[in-house]
Amino acid sequence: MNEHDREDELSEDEVRQLDALLSNPDLWDAADPADEDAIVAAILAEAAAEPEVEAAADPVPDNVIPIARHRRWVAPALSAAAAVIVVLLGLGIVNAIADRPVDGEVELALDGTDLAPDATATARIVDLPAGSRIRLDVEGLEPAAPGTYYEVWLRQDAEIGVSAGTFHLRGDGDIELWAGVSLNDYPLVTITVQEEAEPVSSGRVVLKALATGG
Amino acid sequence: MDDLVARFRAGEEAAVREVHQRYAGAVRTVARSQLSDPELISEVVQQTFIKAWRAASSFEPGREFAPWLYAIARRTTIDVIRREGRQAHTTVDEEQEAEPGTSESFEHVWERWEVRRAVDELPAGEREVVRLSNLEGFTHEEVAMRLGVPIGTVKSRSARAYRRLASSLRHLDLFANQTGVAHVEGGEAQ
Structure with a gap:
């Protein structure tokens, strides 16, 4: 135990707890300057080989798909799909429509970031009385590794966001999530890869898109 | 911080060094909590910052940088442990086993990360x-x-x-x- 006259305003318990934490040698393990030089050398070499990396600094890159643009092709596409389904129903091939389009549903295309460049996803989002329902169709995204999962966020900006739920893709099946906020108020949709028990968004975005209004 | 991250992302040497100097101690704390081999600890530190730089383009501006980097450090540590094909500290001696900062689960590593950062500041x-x-x-x-x-x-x-x-x-x-x-x-x- 160290001398106590430094602890004005701190309780004995607080001082004791700090003393215990601060006596851990790991806390005082100095960084290795050789590590820093190696890191700088590796990054500078890689940066020189890929000067275009800076282009990715735009927080709203070209993978953003405006809702309005999608609506133009979504409507005819849905009409065509509906026509096909009617024919299939008539032929008895299909006896149910699991995902009938809902009024007000918007479709948003999410594109992969550098962390998942081959990934794409379509999010169909609709405001319902219980909240915003999000149905995801994801392609090209690896199943989450053990100990990790994917988390969907609706955001106003990089700082303010609401989690819409999590998934891992380790098997087939539809992904349906719910958010307690509206896409109208939280138009940025991101999907992050998370470590289990991670307290906040990891910031490691694998897919994203911005709804720019209809 | 956003400016520093942006310069780090751009590969500006001074920014890379500043990010390393700010967070290297905390990253070492994560690695040391699971590993005893100094070379592996150094590898985790180096790989963590290199991975962070590679992934920085997907880092959302305005987010907290430290938890993001912590997640990368933790994942990198786990990857090294798995690659080595053994549990951490299978070769450490009894003295090291008894140290509070070694051979522990990740349950308390976030705490150590935060304490290390507070001390470094x-x-x-x-x-x-x-x-x-x-x-x-x-x-x-x-x-x-x-x-x-x-x-x-x-x-x-x-x-x-x-x-x-x-x-x-x-x-x-x-x-x-x-x-x-x-x-x-x-x-x-x-």
Whole structure:
């Protein structure tokens, strides 16, 4: 135990707890300057080989798909799909429509970031009385590794966001999530890869898109 | 911080060094919590910053950088452990096994990360007083002699350091119970 006259305003318990934490040698393990030089050398070499990396600094890159643009092709596409389904129903091939389009549903295309460049996803989002329902169709995204999962966020900006739920893709099946906020108020949709028990968004975005209004 | 991250992302050498200097200690704390081999610890540190740079283009501006980097450090540590094909510390001796900072689960690593960051952010004079007192076990009088400063200076630096640390770490709820970190890591995202 160290001398106590430094602890004005701190309780004995607080001082004791700090003393215990601060006596851990790991806390005082100095960084290795050789590590820093190696890191700088590796990054500078890689940066020189890929000067275009800076282009990715735009927080709203070209993978953003405006809702309005999608609506133009979504409507005819849905009409065509509906026509096909009617024919299939008539032929008895299909006896149910699991995902009938809902009024007000918007479709948003999410594109992969550098962390998942081959990934794409379509999010169909609709405001319902219980909240915003999000149905995801994801392609090209690896199943989450053990100990990790994917988390969907609706955001106003990089700082303010609401989690819409999590998934891992380790098997087939539809992904349906719910958010307690509206896409109208939280138009940025991101999907992050998370470590289990991670307290906040990891910031490691694998897919994203911005709804720019209809 | 956003400016620093942007310059880091651009591969600006000064920014890379600054990010390393700010966070290397905390990253080492994560690695040392699971690994004892100095070479593997160095590998984790290097790979963590290189991976962070590679992934920085997907880092959302305005987000907290530290938890993001912590996640990368933790994942990198796990990857090294798995690659080595063994559990951490299978070769450490009994003394190392007994150390509180080694061979532990990740449950308390976030706590250690935060404590290390708080210590690293102390002014150098205050940090040295705390280090000599807590790690070396010197009294304030001994610290004053070693540093060549009046004992009153040592006491005031120590008091300020403890207040700063208590303030910096209060979010961990360390002072409410002994398992504060579990509370933090189990909290709801956002």
